[in-house]
Amino acid sequence: MRGNAFEARVKADGGTELMRLLHERMGAGSPPPVPGEVLVPDLSAAGPEGRVARTALALREATGADGSPGLWTLLVHPLVALDVAGSPAYLEPDAVVVGPDGRWTVVEIKSFPMIDSSADPAKVGAAARQAAVYVLALERIAARTTGARVDHSVLLVCPRDFSNLPTASVVDVRKQLSVTRRQLTRLTRIEDLAAELPEGTSFDLERCSQAELTAAVDSVTAAYAPECLAACELAFHCRGRARSAGAVEALGRGVRGELGGLTTVGAVLAAARGESAPGTADDDPTVVALRRAAALRAEALRSLPEGAVAGCR
Amino acid sequence: MSLISTLARLEAVESGRAQPLATVCHRRLSDRPLVFVPLTTAGEAGAPLGALVGTDRGSPRLLTVAQPRDRDLRFAFLAELAETLLPHLDAYADDVEPAERSETDPETGKRVKVEVELCVDAPQLIVPNRPGVDFVRLLGRSMRFRRTAEQDPDTPYPAPARVPLLGRWLTHYGERARVPGSSLLLAATDLLNRHWATGQSNLEDQHLGALLAWIDPPDGGSGRDAALRAETDRDGRGQLRCPPAGPATDPAFDNRLLAPAIDEYDRARQFLGAAEDGPGADEQLGRLTRAEREIRALLESQLRPTWDAVWRGLDLLRELPEGARVADRWTRDRWSFTGHRDRVRSGEPPQPRHDDAVTAAQKLASRETAQQQLEAQEALDDPLVLAGRRLAGEAFIGEVTEVVMAYSESKRPSPRPLVTLYSEDTPQLGERTKVYRSLDGKPQSAEFVGWEPDGGGTLVVRLTDRMGRGREPAEGSLPEKGDVIAWTLFEHDQRGGPKLPSTEETPWTHGGPPAVEGRGPGAVPLPEARTPADGTPSAPPLPLPDPVTEDDFL
Numbered sequence: 001m002r003g004n005a006f007e008a009r010v011k012a013d014g015g016t017e018l019m020r021l022l023h024e025r026m027g028a029g030s031p032p033p034v035p036g037e038v039l040v041p042d043l044s045a046a047g048p049e050g051r052v053a054r055t056a057l058a059l060r061e062a063t064g065a066d067g068s069p070g071l072w073t074l075l076v077h078p079l080v081a082l083d084v085a086g087s088p089a090y091l092e093p094d095a096v097v098v099g100p101d102g103r104w105t106v107v108e109i110k111s112f113p114m115i116d117s118s119a120d121p122a123k124v125g126a127a128a129r130q131a132a133v134y135v136l137a138l139e140r141i142a143a144r145t146t147g148a149r150v151d152h153s154v155l156l157v158c159p160r161d162f163s164n165l166p167t168a169s170v171v172d173v174r175k176q177l178s179v180t181r182r183q184l185t186r187l188t189r190i191e192d193l194a195a196e197l198p199e200g201t202s203f204d205l206e207r208c209s210q211a212e213l214t215a216a217v218d219s220v221t222a223a224y225a226p227e228c229l230a231a232c233e234l235a236f237h238c239r240g241r242a243r244s245a246g247a248v249e250a251l252g253r254g255v256r257g258e259l260g261g262l263t264t265v266g267a268v269l270a271a272a273r274g275e276s277a278p279g280t281a282d283d284d285p286t287v288v289a290l291r292r293a294a295a296l297r298a299e300a301l302r303s304l305p306e307g308a309v310a311g312c313r
Numbered sequence: 314m315s316l317i318s319t320l321a322r323l324e325a326v327e328s329g330r331a332q333p334l335a336t337v338c339h340r341r342l343s344d345r346p347l348v349f350v351p352l353t354t355a356g357e358a359g360a361p362l363g364a365l366v367g368t369d370r371g372s373p374r375l376l377t378v379a380q381p382r383d384r385d386l387r388f389a390f391l392a393e394l395a396e397t398l399l400p401h402l403d404a405y406a407d408d409v410e411p412a413e414r415s416e417t418d419p420e421t422g423k424r425v426k427v428e429v430e431l432c433v434d435a436p437q438l439i440v441p442n443r444p445g446v447d448f449v450r451l452l453g454r455s456m457r458f459r460r461t462a463e464q465d466p467d468t469p470y471p472a473p474a475r476v477p478l479l480g481r482w483l484t485h486y487g488e489r490a491r492v493p494g495s496s497l498l499l500a501a502t503d504l505l506n507r508h509w510a511t512g513q514s515n516l517e518d519q520h521l522g523a524l525l526a527w528i529d530p531p532d533g534g535s536g537r538d539a540a541l542r543a544e545t546d547r548d549g550r551g552q553l554r555c556p557p558a559g560p561a562t563d564p565a566f567d568n569r570l571l572a573p574a575i576d577e578y579d580r581a582r583q584f585l586g587a588a589e590d591g592p593g594a595d596e597q598l599g600r601l602t603r604a605e606r607e608i609r610a611l612l613e614s615q616l617r618p619t620w621d622a623v624w625r626g627l628d629l630l631r632e633l634p635e636g637a638r639v640a641d642r643w644t645r646d647r648w649s650f651t652g653h654r655d656r657v658r659s660g661e662p663p664q665p666r667h668d669d670a671v672t673a674a675q676k677l678a679s680r681e682t683a684q685q686q687l688e689a690q691e692a693l694d695d696p697l698v699l700a701g702r703r704l705a706g707e708a709f710i711g712e713v714t715e716v717v718m719a720y721s722e723s724k725r726p727s728p729r730p731l732v733t734l735y736s737e738d739t740p741q742l743g744e745r746t747k748v749y750r751s752l753d754g755k756p757q758s759a760e761f762v763g764w765e766p767d768g769g770g771t772l773v774v775r776l777t778d779r780m781g782r783g784r785e786p787a788e789g790s791l792p793e794k795g796d797v798i799a800w801t802l803f804e805h806d807q808r809g810g811p812k813l814p815s816t817e818e819t820p821w822t823h824g825g826p827p828a829v830e831g832r833g834p835g836a837v838p839l840p841e842a843r844t845p846a847d848g849t850p851s852a853p854p855l856p857l858p859d860p861v862t863e864d865d866f867l
């Protein structure tokens with residue numbers, strides 16, 4: 001695949017090209033890395049815990065905790081851990097660079113092109129969110145390392161125009177950082193979620209029958225929104241459930257916001273037709289606006305000759 | 314989204330069928346649209362893989378790239394694409410009518426009218442969806458700075474003859490597609506979504522197959538069920554029955570069918586190379602041909618359903634009559650097409666990589682104007698769109714109950730009649746708010762005078778223009794008792810925008826006047842071959858090409 005070939009090319013020769021780009025874009029004030037003198041520590045170890053420990057050690061050594069700073073270090077595929085809802089998640093950034101001043105910078109290498117110095121904003125956004133999680137995980141280690149500081153900007157490396165020559169841009173991830181931080185603190189701990197489930201519930205794909213799995217999944221409440229479709233394998237399942245419950249969220253979060261206290265398709269349409277819905281007063285502003293909208297819409301459609309609107313024959 | 318559209322979506326959920334969002338068609342549909350359904354290669358950042366293209370729904374032209382990593386094969390694809398698209402564009406370029414345009418005279422600085430040509434019609438390009446529009450833009454960008462061997466004999470990988478020109482045209486179409494209300498380059502999904510509300514979210518509406526299923530389910534059954542089938546149904550080989558509308562392909566197709574076929578093609582090429590002209594060569598050539606045919610058949614199986622879906626969508630849209638003001642916007646598209654034709658003919662260089670500050674500001678301002686104009690025109694053309702503006706208090710419908718003559722207090726009094734209206738709407742009218750109605754397609758303005766104190770929906774406005782020059786209003790310029798009139802609080806005809814300096818006078822705050830691309834440092838001197846022998850001035854230098862490497866993707 002193109003992506004792997006590109007990443008290999010960027011990291012080739014002890015990361016010479018990568019280090020040059022990094023220094024050019026964000027190395028102001030630091031001596032340039034000398035090709036061949038950049039340290040590239042071996043991070044291999046047995047098991048994820050071993051690799052995490054090895055990475056932390058390498059970061060500490062590179063930061064000059066022993067009082068001998070001044071070199072550039074490139075960590076290729078380090079492994080870091082982050083506590084998510086009470087259990088560790090292992091994360092593997094493409095690279096982390098430790099500068100002579102003790103600054104740690106996350107490097108993300110992507111295969112989508114940067115054409116005329118700009119890339120697809122949706123893809124850059126996704127890369128920034130991903131990198132922000134790495135920054136968070138690194139900050140936990142940096143907190144225990146003297147002289148260390150994690151950069152809140154990351155280096156995004158992409159192919160330039162239509163070639164496979166690398167080019168880079170600096171992405172400020174402060175906003176993504178605060179969003180991720182907030183989300184992580186708001187997550188319910190996994191034990192607490194598990195405690196809610198009926199005794200004996202299992203999500204074991206190997207051992208459960210389809211019926212058992214469906215029942216297990218259905219016993220968890222889900223907050224489906226159309227954005228799930230691009231992100232989660234259960235999306236069609238959750239969408240089916242949301243649709244059969246008549247949830248207006250299935251049409252989008254924005255739709256939900258427009259409809260005030262009315263949360264089901266049936267309730268909204270009933271209110272629009274002038275029936276009084278349980279739990280909402282007739283003078284509720286949403287109900288009033290809905291009735292007005294329904295009347296205007298019906299009037300406009302009535303003005304048409306019979307059969308003039310295609311698709312609703 | 315307005316509450317009226319949301320309501321339409323909910324009605325669609327309840328009925329299982331899409332519901333109308335418009336009563337007329339708000340975009341121009343050409344009699345001979347050129348439909349372009351492209352595919353790209355997974356993992357190759359947009360390398361073309363194949364396309365169906367043409368104006369005849371019964372016989373599209375199939376273009377394929379058997380090995381997308383092979384630059385020669387990609388160039389052959391682009392050359393063929395140029396040979397299909399450019400003649401279509403050319404066919405419109407010489408059918409012209411005389412027109413007038415105002416220009417600034419460079420010597421006197423005055424606005425003067427000049428006689429110019431305007432193409433009678435413009436070629437229209439339709440792609441399946443928004444990523445298709447983006448891909449047109451990407452193709453345009455990748456081709457317009459290429460050099461042919463004729464332009465530059467030393468260029469490392471010379472492009473086929475008409476490829477750079479196609480790049481300029483696709484760039485133009487891609488840029489034009491950013492102008493609200495333009496119809497030169499349209500995505501079928503955008504067209505359908507403008508006119509119907511489905512019972513699914515905006516995100517799901519980007520799936521052409523599912524969208525069509527909601528609007529026009531194949532067996533006349535439930536649109537929702539048909540949409541679900543379009544999203545998920547797979548055949549015995551695990552392939553989607555309704556393949557994605559591209560340019561990206563389905564991973565199951567890539568992995569299970571396409572990858573083995575490309576491998577076989579690569580092997581056949583290797584063997585053919587090894588066999589040279591020995592006895593086995595014929596056999597290997599046969600194998601290569603078969604491998605290539607297999608890839609073409611596979612790609613066609615992915616493209617054809619989308620091709621048919623685009624045309625089906627166009628059929629549905631053609632059942633709606635065209636909005637009255639669509640022709641006005643199409644005229645702007647014709648100007649846009651003619652303008653680019655002129656730039657190409659006069660030998661201007663391709664569009665620059667980055668717009669200079671003034672051009673960028675101009676584009677932004679004109680898109681904003683176009684957006685307001687589109688919103689106004691759609692509301693005037695379509696009672697269903699107007700309903701949304703009425704709900705928002707930006708328009709109202711009123712029945713004339715009385716017209717009382719009155720005059721302005723000037724030396725030469727002009728008519729300023731007071732019109733009393735009865736309306737059930739709730740427009741956001743303040744003191745002397747301007748309101749407009751359409752009189753023979755032109756806006757007539759009035760001023761809000763006040764509500765009648767009885768609170769029963771009676772209001773008075775004072776007409777202020779379009780009644781002729783005399784003391785008495787011109788025939789037909791006054792409403793009459795009993796007329797039911799739509800009034801808007803927004804203007805009907807947005808024009809102009811901020812006056813921007815000329816490019817040469819770009820202020821230093823915006824980077825100063827731009828350097829001409831290709832003439833800056835590093836510009837390549839003109840190759841000898843480009844200077845005509847008869848001593849006429851040579852064309853401007855070409856902008857720099859993009860850097861090329863062994864494994865480019867486009």
Ligand code: SF4
Nearest residue numbers: 222224228232235238
């Ligand atoms: S689709 Fe996935 S993310 Fe969305 S609600 Fe269901 S389980 Fe949660």
